Amino acid sequence: MKKHIAILTTLVLLLGGMPAFAGNGSAAANEDGIDYLALVNKLHPLPEGWEEALETVMITNSVGDEVEVEAQAYAAYLSLKTDLEENDGIYLELDSARRSVAAQQDIMNRFIEKYGADYAAKTVATPGYSEHHTGLALDLYFKIKNGDGTFTDVYYNEDMTRPEYEELWAKVHAKLADYGFILRYLPDKEYITGYGYEPWHIRYIGDADLAREITAQPGKTLEVWLGAATDANAAVDYGTSELYTRDELEEAAVQVKCRFASFAGCELHTLRYAGDECNTEENIAWMNQLDEGKGYVQAAEFISDFHSPVQPGEETAWEPDTEYTDWQWWLARTADGGWQLLTWGYR
Numbered sequence: 001m002k003k004h005i006a007i008l009t010t011l012v013l014l015l016g017g018m019p020a021f022a023g024n025g026s027a028a029a030n031e032d033g034i035d036y037l038a039l040v041n042k043l044h045p046l047p048e049g050w051e052e053a054l055e056t057v058m059i060t061n062s063v064g065d066e067v068e069v070e071a072q073a074y075a076a077y078l079s080l081k082t083d084l085e086e087n088d089g090i091y092l093e094l095d096s097a098r099r100s101v102a103a104q105q106d107i108m109n110r111f112i113e114k115y116g117a118d119y120a121a122k123t124v125a126t127p128g129y130s131e132h133h134t135g136l137a138l139d140l141y142f143k144i145k146n147g148d149g150t151f152t153d154v155y156y157n158e159d160m161t162r163p164e165y166e167e168l169w170a171k172v173h174a175k176l177a178d179y180g181f182i183l184r185y186l187p188d189k190e191y192i193t194g195y196g197y198e199p200w201h202i203r204y205i206g207d208a209d210l211a212r213e214i215t216a217q218p219g220k221t222l223e224v225w226l227g228a229a230t231d232a233n234a235a236v237d238y239g240t241s242e243l244y245t246r247d248e249l250e251e252a253a254v255q256v257k258c259r260f261a262s263f264a265g266c267e268l269h270t271l272r273y274a275g276d277e278c279n280t281e282e283n284i285a286w287m288n289q290l291d292e293g294k295g296y297v298q299a300a301e302f303i304s305d306f307h308s309p310v311q312p313g314e315e316t317a318w319e320p321d322t323e324y325t326d327w328q329w330w331l332a333r334t335a336d337g338g339w340q341l342l343t344w345g346y347r
């Protein structure tokens, strides 16, 4: 078990030395109100004091649901909506916007009660780590005007993503920046944002000029623009596995890549599945020691080579301009198939 101690030491060192989010915004709520550039994702929780500083409005949408939105974001949304109606004949509606941390915890508790902790952890966003907590993330849907002047709601994700609506979304997306919004979960950027493409999820960042600056760079995510992540996708070598399907390994690799993206300035060169021999009794027992009470049943290891920045930030533990080879990533798997990235580093 000696190797595990060594890895843990590395992990602690890295976590201690990991660059805290430091970008163009201060990522905190203060007495002047909220920071419209705050980053909230699976790695960055809602800043402290946010809910106290937040000012919201409540509206009722076309299907009768109450929706709560941050006040300034709502005003900007109304301008966007009016523009699209008058100039493009597109009728936007708000599906959901703000969810409090407490509400998210309620959802989590209900899922735990009904389906068990493993399934809940896999299905429900961790309370505190959803962008919807900010009140600045808006999920859109739209209404289609019928020949007789009535409207039909296009509400479900599987309907909104039908190819016939691609052009409609393109028109919506083209106008977001002018009102201070960005499209948040871009196509093919799951390895940074943690989410697949969502044409309906937009984020208010408070400033049209900044939104235009981000939007002008195709594929630029908020994480990368804020300096909290590096866009360094690498092809993954999944090798062969008798234990895991390709989809399962891809899910695991996304977790690794999202975490890697937060290694500011580092460039990922290779990422490979270590092979089924990583799934030993000893390793599974180690995972259950690292994260007690989860009942992990399987283990998976990925290995990567990456390069550290020429000038690492002051608070990072990287040797400057160095190729780190055979760096390990360990994931544990629950009985119902959820992956958890538990640790990374060297033996």
Ligand SMILES: [Zn+2]
Residues within 6 Å of the ligand: 132, 137, 138, 139, 201
């Ligand atoms: Zn959303």
